[in-house]
Amino acid sequence: MASNSILLQGGTLLVHGNNDHIQSVKTDLLIEGSIIAKIEAGIKASSETQVIDCTDKIVSPGFIDTHHHVWQTLQKGRHANELLLSYMASGNLTNSLHTPSDIFWGELGGVLECLDVGTTTVVDHAHLNYSPEHSKAAIAATLSSGIRSVFCYCPTPRLDSWDPFTINMDLLPPWVMSTLEELVAHKSLLQSRVQLGFAFDGSFLPKEVLVNLFDKVKSLGIKVITTHYVHTASFSPISIVELYHNYGILDHHILFSHCSGATETDAKLIHKSNSHLSSTPSTELQMALGIPVAFSDLGLESQSSVGVDCHSNQSASIPSELRLLLQSSRALYNEKFISQDKIPKKVNKTVEEAFNLGTIQGARAIGRESELGSLSVGKKADILIWDATTPGMVCAAEEDPVAAIVLHSSPGDLETTIVDGVVRKEGGKLKSVDFEVGKELWDSEKGVWGWKDVSKELVRRRVDMAKKFEAIDIEKARKGVIQGFYIDESKIVDSV
Template structure:
């Protein structure tokens, strides 16, 4: 199984960040943050050791990295609880797609990726997330076309430097595209080889000094009850941290997924439902009782016809987090999701008042409500709120540092740093990203990464690469993938969409 890869992120025994605005929890709760102005933060190893107005450089280290953060905001690293990181070469395909159109053009295209394509797509996806300030990601890794595909995905994740729960995914695939879409047999996509590899990964996880952990993603709830229960039992026995699934109308089952999980005795705090825009009041009550979680992904939900995000609905706020979903479709920027979901929720609350010809007197949803979704609530959703999600002494050093003096952030950073991040920031305002005490982005640029794959199934040469080199690899890989799509007959859009609707347990209507 994979060795604990090193990377080229600049690392000192300690890092001292001085003169910053630091967003720390207020009082006894991590849900509201306050700004400590002109404060310093010391990182020793991979943890935050001190937060004070003035911290002298520690004498026990000869290599402390001292960074002046005057005019900068230090935020908790963002936590993305639903993402498909392998899809980088497919970026730009889905700008005008619904869910039923994305399925054949995105999700099912993993079969046209080689394992090496997966490596570069996964590495690109991880680095795009890091560039946007995401320090932890729940990766619904539905590219398990072969053991080599998943091995390349794991290796690339470790090499990138991101913190991840790599959710191994038994993946439905296409055996042939024409004259009709023919899915693989059950034994081919959910056979012994899948379960054997999962067990192998479970034995070797976690990786990279616990930075990358194993989870399970599963969308096969239309399968027999004993198969579903058996897989969940296998995963929990293996100690996985998260079991995640998509949850939208008609997929992955044609009735309430919450009712099904509850009737099978599977609901629990390790269950994470992505989207969940079709929940009933009964569903929500069962999720709350079980301490199960939701990941809202506003950009795809609003575009692809999944419904309005649920995460700021009053009865769901305590069990909700935020994700990106498909960076092949939209940005990897969690603050963009915060902004979008906040304004969408505000608009829906304002609509009844506006319909009466009146003006709302005030807003009952704040920037803080959105901020917690991408920080401490994401940490709770994956059972890591004691380690990440807020800036506190003893927690892991996963941090995002914004430049508060850019054209976008100037003045807003002085008035309200949280509002500045959610309503005014862009990726270019992120000066530095630190994960596990290692600098992954500095002075606005990603730091090169080293990797030395050790698996027989990973044929990427040992090397150090900067982003420019990775970009060239991705462009070359995209050409290979596009050629494979054409060769397989997977480029006939209308044929593939109608075939997918017949093949999968979902329905769809032609647009009017």
């Protein structure tokens, strides 16, 4: 239920100052409508104001996850021991097994996990677009959840048949762009809590097609265009950054996911164009996508942010990803010294730099620094309240609240998630979701659902999905992926 006014009283607030330096300040914060109206000590509550006692709590900005395939809930746990090419077959392409209704539920499970772990804004690379209904179902679930989203509508390759493995690489049949125009016509989808972005992985198409497509998308008012870029043999032997530059389409609208394997030329072009990137440490480290670039020697930290990529593969927690990024980058840095029998004088990177990648840097990556990413008067009220007295957080929260969140927290320590001034998690539990909110776009699911009932429906659908999945010859599909995406098979080897 929307609250007009909420007072967070007496918490330890994490407030960004000059050069993104974070100060912890014991004070009050007043939310009016969807906005942070005041941050100061001794704010008086009016009789209509909901007061949340934040004694012994840390109050932080919500996390911004800049790369996530949110629909993939029904395949969670399937990819634990997979590399990219296997995941492409058992993950991405199982979008073909999903009805629009499955997509609704998968998407709902994904956005609710985000809210549970403290993500208040997600950039959703929605490669699920088998029909207009699939995308509409996903947007309806996103709207119902209460999360803030840049829903990046995605023309995607569509599987015609698993056996023989036949993939339709015609990314742009007429219905794909007419559906986008239809969605844009819902004016609120360009201005409100859920906004349309665009996701595209068709860099193999002719220059003219890409240039016209990106012009068209920008002319529709879309501000974020996101593209996967991994400069490895298993993904792209060419630089997509250079390609976009050469085509004249590399600009501040572009948000690359990964960028692992990026060259120094790529780094220069990313800076020059003020485009951005999302490092996704878990999937990059597991699936041989390369070293996360956010903290690498390429000097791309100012253009970087962090994403989860696949909650089908690991937790959707941004603090978990920040921790993995920070400690893996420290390991690589330290190893350079160790391998030469030397001792590093200082530790590489700080918890504050990591925290910023998940908050203010995420806002910059989507061009919304002025409204998101930090606790600041006038910004959107996307706020987390952490219990500083749990076994995990106690003492650490007193010593260094940023370190407490980045290195000590678990999602169970997160008591309250507020998005757009509305409480979505309270007392450590998700609040109910109302499917009425999305019915303008897709009206097939009804009612107000609590998490327990949502989880039962997810389990029921997972069983059905697993049956469909078992009928596939997945090794044949993996071979099909290798051929369909022009992967050089001679490069797949057992050892080097």
